[in-house]
Amino acid sequence: MDQIRDAILSGDRTEETYANLAIPETYRAATVHKDEVDMFEGVPTKEKDPRKSLHIDDVPVPELAPGEALVAVMASAINYNTVWTSIFEPVSTFGFLERYGRTSEYAKRHDLPYHVVGSDLAGVVLRTGPGVGKWKPGQEVVAHCLSVELEDADGHNDTMLDPQQRIWGFETNFGGLAELAIVKANQLMPKPTHLSWEEAASPGLVNSTAYRQLISKNGGALKLGDRVLIWGASGGLGSYATQMALAAGATPICVVSSPDKAEICRSMGAELIIDRNAEGYQFWNEEGTQQNPKEWQRLGKKIRELTGGHDVDMVFEHPGRETFGASVYVTRKGGTITTCASTSGYMHEYDNRYLWMNLKRIISSHFANYREAWEANDLIDRGIVHPTLSKTYRIDEVGQAALDVHKNAHQGKVGVLTLAPEEGLGVSDPEKRAQFEDAINRFRNA
Numbered sequence: 534m535d536q537i538r539d540a541i542l543s544g545d546r547t548e549e550t551y552a553n554l555a556i557p558e559t560y561r562a563a564t565v566h567k568d569e570v571d572m573f574e575g576v577p578t579k580e581k582d583p584r585k586s587l588h589i590d591d592v593p594v595p596e597l598a599p600g601e602a603l604v605a606v607m608a609s610a611i612n613y614n615t616v617w618t619s620i621f622e623p624v625s626t627f628g629f630l631e632r633y634g635r636t637s638e639y640a641k642r643h644d645l646p647y648h649v650v651g652s653d654l655a656g657v658v659l660r661t662g663p664g665v666g667k668w669k670p671g672q673e674v675v676a677h678c679l680s681v682e683l684e685d686a687d688g689h690n691d692t693m694l695d696p697q698q699r700i701w702g703f704e705t706n707f708g709g710l711a712e713l714a715i716v717k718a719n720q721l722m723p724k725p726t727h728l729s730w731e732e733a734a735s736p737g738l739v740n741s742t743a744y745r746q747l748i749s750k751n752g753g754a755l756k757l758g759d760r761v762l763i764w765g766a767s768g769g770l771g772s773y774a775t776q777m778a779l780a781a782g783a784t785p786i787c788v789v790s791s792p793d794k795a796e797i798c799r800s801m802g803a804e805l806i807i808d809r810n811a812e813g814y815q816f817w818n819e820e821g822t823q824q825n826p827k828e829w830q831r832l833g834k835k836i837r838e839l840t841g842g843h844d845v846d847m848v849f850e851h852p853g854r855e856t857f858g859a860s861v862y863v864t865r866k867g868g869t870i871t872t873c874a875s876t877s878g879y880m881h882e883y884d885n886r887y888l889w890m891n892l893k894r895i896i897s898s899h900f901a902n903y904r905e906a907w908e909a910n911d912l913i914d915r916g917i918v919h920p921t922l923s924k925t926y927r928i929d930e931v932g933q934a935a936l937d938v939h940k941n942a943h944q945g946k947v948g949v950l951t952l953a954p955e956e957g958l959g960v961s962d963p964e965k966r967a968q969f970e971d972a973i974n975r976f977r978n979a
Contacts, residue, residue: 534557556660561592562592564590569586592647592649595707596639600664605656606709607730610651610734611946613874614702620939642707651711652737654716667721676720678737692903693902724959727973728920729960731953733920735948736913742901743770747778751902753849757782765789767798769945770874775803776918780918787806793979795808807839814859844866850872850873851874853877853879854877854879862884922945923947924943931949
C-alpha cells in the first residue's frame with residue numbers, strides 16, 4: 534500500500550505506472566460486523582455510539598468484476614447512511630448484502646460477515662475490469678454512490694428507477710471509507726482539479742442528492758424567483774441546497790439551530806434566516822405523540838415576516854417526522870414539498886386538509902441518476918457550488934467522525950483521510966483554486 538500511496542503523492546499519473554503497481558492482498562477499511570448487530574439492543578437511538586460498532590480491519594481485496602474499477606482511496610466522507618449502518622437502524626445493512634448476494638455470482642462477493650462502509654471517495658484508478666473503456670489506471674476520480682445493473686428496461690429512462698438500484702457502501706459492500714474501494718466504472722467522475730482529496734470527496738452523495746431533490750425535473754424543478762424553505766441549511770444536505778438555490782436565482786429561507794449556523798448561511802449569500810432554537814418551536818409534545826398546529830402557524834407567520842407576506846413555493850424536507858407536518862402547512866397553495874432521508878424519523882404525520890384542499894404536492898427524492906450526479910459534480914468543478922467541508926478525521930478516528938454527524942455536532946460535511954497522509958494534498962490547478970479559495974474554506978473549523 535505504501536507503493537501505491539507514494540506513486541499518487543509523486544504526481545505521476547501515467548497509465549503504465551499504475552498498471553504495474555502490485556495490488557496488496559489486504560487493505561484497511563472501516564467496517565461493521567454481522568455478529569454485533571444486536572449490540573445496541575434496548576439503547577435509545579440518540580445514545581447509540583458509532584465508536585463502538587465501527588472497526589478498522591484488514592480485509593481481503595475482492596476479485597474485480599466486469600465493468601468495475603478498483604480505486605485507491607485518498608479520502609472519503611461521512612454521510613448519514615454511515616450513521617444508520619453503524620447503529621444498525623432502521624435495519625441491519627447485512628440484510629441488503631444478503632439479498633444482493635443472491636442475485637449473481639459476482640454479487641456473492643458482497644455477502645460477507647463484515648460490511649465495508651462509506652458512500653464517497655476521491656482517489657486514483659488502479660485497475661479496471663473487462664469491458665471498461667472510459668477509465669484507465671492513473672486517472673484522478675471521484676465516485677457517486679448509485680449502483681445499478683441496468684438489465685431492466687425500467688432503469689433506462691431514469692437509473693434511480695432500476696429495480697436493482699442500490700446505494701454503494703450502504704446497500705453494497707466495498708465502500709469508500711477504506712484504502713481501496715470497488716465501484717462500477719459508471720460511478721466514476723473526474724476529480725475537480727482545484728480541490729484537495731478530502732474536499733473533492735465530500736460533496737458526492739449530498740451534492741447529487743440535493744441537485745435531484747431541488748433542481749432536477751425529477752425533483753422540485755426549482756425555478757428563478759422561487760422561495761424555498763431549507764431545513765438544516767448549514768448541514769450536509771442543506772448547505773448544498775442553499776448554494777444551488779442562490780445560484781439558480783431563487784430565495785432560500787434557511788432554517789438553522791444556532792447563531793453560528795446562521796452566520797454560515799449568511800456567508801453563502803442567504804439573507805433570510807430562521808434560528809429554530811431561538812424561536813423555540815415545539816412542533817410535538819414532550820411525548821412525541823401529538824403535534825401542535827399553532828406552532829406550524831407561528832412558523833408560517835415568521836416566514837411571511839421575512840418574505841414580505843409570501844408563503845414558500847417549495848420546502849426542502851429531510852428531517853422527516855419532526856418537521857413534516859409543519860412543512861406541509863407552510864407551503865403555499867399549489868406548492869411542493871420535496872422529501873428524502875427522514876433523519877428524525879420515517880413515520881411522517883401531517884394534516885391532509887392542508888395538502889389536499891390546497892393542491893400541494895409531495896415529491897419523493899432519493900439520491901440521483903447518472904446524469905444528475907454528473908451535472909452536480911460539474912457544478913463543483915466549475916466553482917458554481919463549493920464543498921462544505923468543516924472538519925477532517927483520519928480513518929482511525931472514523932467512529933468519532935460518525936458520532937459527530939449522529940449528534941449533529943458538525944457543520945456541512947465531515948471528511949475522512951484514508952490513504953492521504955495529511956490534509957491539503959491533491960490540488961493540481963492552484964490558479965483555478967485561487968479564484969474560489971474563500972468559498973472553499975467557508976466551512977473550515979466552523
